[in-house]
Amino acid sequence: MLPNSGDDYTSLFLALRIDFGFSRPLNTSRYGKKKQPSFSILPTVHCILLTAYCSLFTVHCLLLTVHRILITGILPSMTPHSIYLHIPFCQHRCNYCDFNTYARLEKLIPGYVDALIKEIQILAAGLGQPLPVHTIYFGGGTPSLLPAHAFEKILQTLDAAFDLEIPIEINLEANPGTLSLPYLRALKEIGFNRISLGMQSAHPDELVFLERLHDYVDVVEAVKWARQAGFDNLSLDLIFGLPEQQIDVWRDTLDLALRLTPEHFSLYALTIEHGTPLGHWADRGLIPEPDPDMAADMYELACETLSGAGYVQYEISNWAYSSSVERGASSECLSTLHAPRSSPPLACQHNLQYWRNRPYLGLGAGAHGFADGIRTINVLSPRSYIQRFSTCNLQPANSFPRAPATIEANPIDRDTEMRETMLMGLRLTRAGVSDERFRTRFGISINEVFGDEISELVKWGLLEWVGEILRLTPRGRLLGNQVFMHFV
Numbered sequence: 001m002l003p004n005s006g007d008d009y010t011s012l013f014l015a016l017r018i019d020f021g022f023s024r025p026l027n028t029s030r031y032g033k034k035k036q037p038s039f040s041i042l043p044t045v046h047c048i049l050l051t052a053y054c055s056l057f058t059v060h061c062l063l064l065t066v067h068r069i070l071i072t073g074i075l076p077s078m079t080p081h082s083i084y085l086h087i088p089f090c091q092h093r094c095n096y097c098d099f100n101t102y103a104r105l106e107k108l109i110p111g112y113v114d115a116l117i118k119e120i121q122i123l124a125a126g127l128g129q130p131l132p133v134h135t136i137y138f139g140g141g142t143p144s145l146l147p148a149h150a151f152e153k154i155l156q157t158l159d160a161a162f163d164l165e166i167p168i169e170i171n172l173e174a175n176p177g178t179l180s181l182p183y184l185r186a187l188k189e190i191g192f193n194r195i196s197l198g199m200q201s202a203h204p205d206e207l208v209f210l211e212r213l214h215d216y217v218d219v220v221e222a223v224k225w226a227r228q229a230g231f232d233n234l235s236l237d238l239i240f241g242l243p244e245q246q247i248d249v250w251r252d253t254l255d256l257a258l259r260l261t262p263e264h265f266s267l268y269a270l271t272i273e274h275g276t277p278l279g280h281w282a283d284r285g286l287i288p289e290p291d292p293d294m295a296a297d298m299y300e301l302a303c304e305t306l307s308g309a310g311y312v313q314y315e316i317s318n319w320a321y322s323s324s325v326e327r328g329a330s331s332e333c334l335s336t337l338h339a340p341r342s343s344p345p346l347a348c349q350h351n352l353q354y355w356r357n358r359p360y361l362g363l364g365a366g367a368h369g370f371a372d373g374i375r376t377i378n379v380l381s382p383r384s385y386i387q388r389f390s391t392c393n394l395q396p397a398n399s400f401p402r403a404p405a406t407i408e409a410n411p412i413d414r415d416t417e418m419r420e421t422m423l424m425g426l427r428l429t430r431a432g433v434s435d436e437r438f439r440t441r442f443g444i445s446i447n448e449v450f451g452d453e454i455s456e457l458v459k460w461g462l463l464e465w466v467g468e469i470l471r472l473t474p475r476g477r478l479l480g481n482q483v484f485m486h487f488v
């Protein structure tokens with residue numbers, strides 16, 4: 001059964017599309033299945049009758065499909081999905097971390113990989129036909145603690161279970177000290193084409209303060225090896241706004257990161273989370289809270305520095321390197337009514353899926369997903385996660401996107417989906433939220449739903465219309481949370 005498929009006609013319509021072989025060209029890459037027409041020679045009369053019947057039926061189903069798209073937005077099974085796989089293992093738990101991750105549980109890795117494979121197979125079995133997938137993201141935790149052969153098994157399972165599109169983005173989050181040239185070569189060989197490196201800082205004292213286990217030299221080596229292995233899409237993660245951090249030190253980190261010429265940057269202000277060691281120290285007055293004004297200055301410095309080095313900001317915290325033509329279009333759009341409708345080519349395609357509020361499956365302990373109009377959350381503990389797959393059988397049809405590890409499955413109503421589309425889309429500083437796409441998805445314009453909120457935010461200089469694109473102003477980027485509150 002298809003995701004979100006309340007009517008069998010739609011499933012059948014899609015099945016017919018594929019059987020007659022006009023869905024898309026053959027795939028020839030390592031991952032992706034070859035699509036062949038299911039039958040090529042039929043008796044002529046039979047063929048004519050069948051064709052006439054199918055044509056009528058196809059028109060009927062097409063009408064149902066159009067009706068469904070108008071009512072619910074994009075048809076889930078036709079929409080390219082993304083897949084997030086959570087790897088909840090770390091060598092050490094950093095003092096500021098509140099992700100679902102665990103130190104000293106590496107012995108669970110083999111059982112965890114088997115459970116992930118079972119979750120993939122079970123989700124696919126609940127579908128009835130392969131779901132198109134255009135990005136795969138291994139996040140954590142520290143996914144680079146898994147051996148390359150484990151990734152190979154997982155990717156082969158994904159390839160057998162889903163319809164992996166070509167090209168497909170396959171990303172690995174990695175910690176610099178966990179990599180080697182042979183390991184990166186093996187990852188490239190099995191299909192990874194993007195690495196996101198947790199550099200965080202170039203300054204040894206800051207890395208020690210954050211309890212990171214690597215130093216800048218590890219980052220330099222990791223980038224060198226990744227290039228030697230053939231990776232041409234690298235992202236560096238940096239953190240700013242540490243307690244008592246000086247802006248000159250942040251400038252040094254930016255400069256040293258730029259020397260490594262990555263294709264992409266993700267920059268995050270440190271937030272001190274309750275329940276973390278850093279949170280306890282702050283509560284007891286052992287460290288000062290980060291200074292928000294200083295953090296804003298650091299953010300502005302990063303915007304200027306990265307822009308000057310040829311990186312285009314496409315999301316509040318993300319920059320991608322762009323050609324001079326692309327950059328010209330970007331700066332032009334700030335002063336004309338013609339905003340670019342798309343993010344730069346080296347933007348993280350997987351994260352764009354989240355910001356566009358498009359569907360993704362969340363696999364692994366604690367992973368979140370959004371597919372078929374349902375938000376899912378998996379059980380947090382890796383042990384419980386493994387346990388849930390050690391005894392289960394294949395799911396019944398219609399269970400998608402639930403799996404044995406699901407602890408919450410919340411249907412999202414249309415009003416919530418519209419709000420979430422605004423909340424996430426406005427993070428895209430360049431592409432913003434397109435009124436045209438919003439209308440296509442929900443059958444109503446942004447202004448008809450959020451007119452009052454938008455007028456107010458435009459009056460305050462936090463939002464702007466650029467053609468049919470609604471997006472944050474440069475000031476709005478600094479005060480994003482105040483803007484987003486209006487759409488909660």
Ligand code: SF4
Pocket residue numbers: 089090092093094097098099101140141142175198
């Ligand atoms: S390496 Fe990353 S995921 Fe692991 S504990 Fe540190 S911050 Fe958290």
